[in-house]
Amino acid sequence: MRMHKVAEVEVQHDIMVANKKLARKNQRILDKDRVFSVDVVGAIGSGKTSLIEAIIDAVDYKIGVIAGDVISKYDAGRFENHNVPVVGLNTGKECHLDAHLVEHALHDMPLEDIDVLFIENVGNLICPVDFDLGSHMRMVVISVTEGDDTVEKHPLIFQDADLVVINKVDLAEAVGADSDKMVRDVKELNSEVQVIKTSLKTGTGFDEVIKAIDGFITDN
Amino acid sequence: MHELSMAQAIVDTVLDAAEKNNATEVVEVTIEVGMLTMLNPEQLKFLLDVIVEDTLLADAEIIIEDVPVEIDCRSCDYTGLANTDGSDHYLSIVKCPQCDERNVEILTGKECNVKTIKIEKE
Numbered sequence: 075m076r077m078h079k080v081a082e083v084e085v086q087h088d089i090m091v092a093n094k095k096l097a098r099k100n101q102r103i104l105d106k107d108r109v110f111s112v113d114v115v116g117a118i119g120s121g122k123t124s125l126i127e128a129i130i131d132a133v134d135y136k137i138g139v140i141a142g143d144v145i146s147k148y149d150a151g152r153f154e155n156h157n158v159p160v161v162g163l164n165t166g167k168e169c170h171l172d173a174h175l176v177e178h179a180l181h182d183m184p185l186e187d188i189d190v191l192f193i194e195n196v197g198n199l200i201c202p203v204d205f206d207l208g209s210h211m212r213m214v215v216i217s218v219t220e221g222d223d224t225v226e227k228h229p230l231i232f233q234d235a236d237l238v239v240i241n242k243v244d245l246a247e248a249v250g251a252d253s254d255k256m257v258r259d260v261k262e263l264n265s266e267v268q269v270i271k272t273s274l275k276t277g278t279g280f281d282e283v284i285k286a287i288d289g290f291i292t293d294n
Numbered sequence: 295m296h297e298l299s300m301a302q303a304i305v306d307t308v309l310d311a312a313e314k315n316n317a318t319e320v321v322e323v324t325i326e327v328g329m330l331t332m333l334n335p336e337q338l339k340f341l342l343d344v345i346v347e348d349t350l351l352a353d354a355e356i357i358i359e360d361v362p363v364e365i366d367c368r369s370c371d372y373t374g375l376a377n378t379d380g381s382d383h384y385l386s387i388v389k390c391p392q393c394d395e396r397n398v399e400i401l402t403g404k405e406c407n408v409k410t411i412k413i414e415k416e
Contacts (some may be wrong), residue, residue, distance in 0.1 A: 079415045080321065085311045088305045092332065117375040144295065169296055201296045204404075205333045229387050230330070243315070263387070 087093060093205055097102045097174035100180060100208025107185035109119035109138075109293045111193060113207050116215030117224065117233065118197030121241040124274050125215055125283070126192045130156045132284055135291075142171040142195055158264065159184050170201035173208055176237045199228035211290045217242040218251035227260035232263045237270070237286050244273040297333055301341040305351060307408045312350050317413035320354045324410045328361040329378065330388070331405035335360070338393070352372055354411075363403035369395035374394055 091243055104111050116122045123141075129138050130153070141150040142163040150162035161179040163171060176193060183191065195202050199216070214235040216224050219242055225232055232238060238260050246253045257269045268286050272279035304325060309396055312320050327333055335358045342356050349375040363376040376398065377391035388403075 078318070081315065081413055081415060083311055083315050083411050083413060085307065085408045085411055087307045087311070089300060089307070090328075090403055090404055090406045091353050094304075168299055172299075204296070230332070233387075265396075 082238050085122075090204065093173045096177055097115040097206040097208035100173055100177055101210070103180050104185065104191065104208065104210075105179075110189055110190050111186050111191040111209040111211075112211045112287065113193050113195060113202075113209035113217060115195040115199070115202045115212060116197065116239075117199055117220050119199075119219070120197070120215045120217040120220065121274055122194055122197070122215045123152055125241065125272075126194060127152060127156060127248040128274055128280060129192070129284065129287070130158055130282070133139050133190075135189040136187060138183050138185070139192045140171075140176065140183065140191065142175070144160045144168075144196060154206065159188065165196055169196055169198050169206055170205050171195050172205045190287075199224070199231045203230045203234065210294055211287075213237045213239060213287075215239045215241055216256070218246040218253050218256070221249075222253070223227055225256050225263070230261050232260050232267070233266050235260075235264060235292065237250045237268055237283075238264075239279075239283060240269065240271045242273060242275075243278060244270045244276050252280065295339050295371040297337040298345075300333060301338055301345055304342065304406070304408055305345055306351065308351055308354075308411055309349060311411055312413055315321070315413055316415055317350060317411075318416055319412055319414040321357045321414060322410075323335040323351065323359065323408070324351075324357045324359060326359050326361045326405050326407040326409050328403040329363050330400065331406055333406060354375075359409070361402055361405050365390060365398040366401055367393065367395065368397045368399060369393050373401075380388045383413035 138159040139153045145161035146164050149162050153160040161182045241252045260269045270279045270282045296338040346403040366373045372392040377389045
């Protein structure tokens, strides 16, 4: 009878680090074409798509959009109506974008023709925390209709955020939410981040969002 | 809930290492999971048990080791274990235990590392 040998093998392969390496590669690809990129994360229905649409219509710089969603064609179709280059990324059963998916989308994006790339993540305040995409900034979009305890319940996404938008403030009273509490909760987690209360319906705060993103682009 | 994709990435990593080392079977896999990842170890283990079927890992013992959160505080000179306020595993808020500030650099706690495997060879 032949004897089996048992051996221990050091693998030391970190899947998170593998994603981070790909994210750095994505940023180098973007930097080569001088494209500034914004990872837009937020809750389902908080207004991520509407906010990006409004920004496309308001600014002079040339925008491209990677529309990530479980089924991306709906959002991608909305962006196409604004005559900007769009790449839809279907995540299927996955709850977040990762650097590998974004790398594929970058190949289909005419980077030489755009200045700013918005990457709309899947509506989710939990899973995207683990996955750096290689973007230059992360904007978190939530709205009062999710309840004013949203920030407390999802702290980690706010700790890493560069800009936080609290949307639909015109509906706060109707849904019994305290938008100032939401701002305080974010500041408690991340004292340095800028928090802007907006309503895309009334226009409240929208100019501030544009200004904040401009600031990040200038500083980059 | 991205435990399934992480589980698949772990299995791919293990199979790759096993094949490179001419393994006939993988008997043990040790994975380090940081306490700041959004991964629930129980779910991860369950999904690993499901997807290893018909692979070299089918009978492997899966060991998941928690990696605690270590920080370098930017507000004071503290380096070491963070105060995670006893929050539950995947929603820890990290604070410096010395000055109570949250302005910290996270040194460990975000890993999903396939550390070692034990294999059988002919």
